[in-house]
Amino acid sequence: MPRPRERILSTSLLLFHRQGYNRTGINQIIEDANVSKASFYQHFRSKDDLCIEFLNRRYEYWVSELEKFISGAQNLEEKILKSFDFLIYMNEKEDFRGCSFLNILSEIPAEQVEIHHVLRYHKNKLRDFFMNEIKDEVLSDHIYLLFESSILTSQLYRSNELIEKSKSIIKSILTSSH
Structure with missing residues (x-):
């Protein structure tokens, strides 16, 4: 399984492109990337x-x-x-x-x-x-x-x-x- 940072990035690549920036929330990225909120903020x-x-x-x-x-x-x-x-x-x-x-x-x-x-x-x-x-x-x-x-x-x-x-x-x- 890819590292959390890569999962966050690959998830955002998909979601920002498909849904747009404003329609994609951090909570959706965290959930779809299967990372914790702390992990998200550790990387971004x-x-x-x-x-x-x-x-x-x-x-x-x-x-x-x-x-x-x-x-x-x-x-x-x-x-x-x-x-x-x-x-x-x-x-x-x-x-x-x-x-x-x-x-x-x-x-x-x-x-x-x-x-x-x-x-x-x-x-x-x-x-x-x-x-x-x-x-x-x-x-x-x-x-x-x-x-x-x-x-x-x-x-x-x-x-x-x-x-x-x-x-x-x-x-x-x-x-x-x-």
Whole structure:
């Protein structure tokens, strides 16, 4: 059986992603992880501390899955398009639950500064991914914005239709930028 800290984290990974941050209480995490309240607080000072660890773990998981998914791409266009195919893959795998980061962002007030800092940090890393691949700030930001909006709209409509439209836009943009 995994150690209490790992059980708490794996439980929160599941519950925060599936139910959301505010709808998941510490007591549910403690019960589902089969740990004592004392054990929970031995590993995490607060629910916010657990949330930060959740965001870091979720990002590591998501990026490793993305990297595996796009690893066979032969060129820049294929890599970018495959990153959008990855969104389709994740929607099918996770039933259009959307981005854990944006979901949590919508649930917490601005006063929870540490969580907001972690959210921005990881979103900036995603933005940097596109910049490192594309090497053109305006173009990479355009594609990053399409990527983020594709996540949101696919969750909203429970459809991959606008991801496919974003891919068409990207093909057009990349063709005209050459």
